[in-house]
Amino acid sequence: MRKNIVAGNWKMNKTLQEGLELAKSLDQALAGKKLNCDVVICTPFIHLASVCQSVNTEVVGVGAENCADHTSGAYTGEISAPMVASTGAKYVILGHSERRAYYGETNEMLKTKTTLALASNLTPIFCIGEVLEERENGTFFEVVKTQLSEALFGFSAEEFAKIVIAYEPVWAIGTGKTASADQAQEIHAFIRKTIEENYGKEIADNTSILYGGSCNGSNAKELFANPDVDGGLIGGASLEVDKFMPIIEAF
Ligand code: 13P
DSSP states (O other), X not given: XXXXXXXXXXXXXXXXHHHHHHHHXXXXXXXXXXXXXXXXXXXXXXXXXXXXHHSOTTTEEEEESOOOSSSSSSOTTOOOHHHHHHTTOOEEEESOHHHHHHSOOOHHHHHHHHHHHHHTTOEEEEEEOOOHHHHHXXXXXXXXXXXXXXXXXXXXXXXXXXXXXXXXXXXXXXXSOOOOHHHHHHHHHHHHHHHHHHHOHXXXXXXXXXXXXXXXXXXXXXXXXXXXXOEEEESGGGSSHHHHHHHHTTO
16 A cells, blocks of 8 residues: 655755754654654755765655756756665655746656656656646646646556655645645545556555645644545755654654
């Protein structure tokens, strides 16, 4: 059966020293605890190698926030999936709305990135979600379906089974405005149904679908109580152990 996962996305926050301190404190806070979810932190690229060496990666999974759409070569400033994997990281966030909006990432490009991530044995945490206008005009079901089908539904069932989905409504990211538990369940159930139509019930039932967008210690319990919400992708509240722990413990 699918895993519950609480993953932090640090975005462009924390110097290396601050990041190491945060990762170690989280590792200590989790040590010996019996948890009902996997915990992951996705950090800036330059933190990855040191963070992987500083935590028990069996307790705190480590991931990148992006990877390149090429494996190697003359792509100045880019970081490839094999490079990410070589640090000891096991996850990579792909298709975050900030990457789509500010860096022009398309579904086609994300399909390539996902292919390369899987080839390096990284688990993609693949983000989808609509903007406010699409929520308000009711096209959000179509929007997430298109994101899924254009970027991911070309993969074989065996490949797709390795991907974690994160539904992040763009209007809820960093705004303090969370989707209600009912809104989250409605769209998560739709995402699972869409996966089922393409890959069958077993794969759909085994796919972890995380919610992201202003998730915090006060709303996590209600969101995670939904049958189709299998955890969270957490931005701001993952930057302090005291704020992240209550979300982890909401399971
Ligand atoms: P916030 O939790 O800060 O709203 O960010 C969510 C997010 O974008 C995680 O990827």
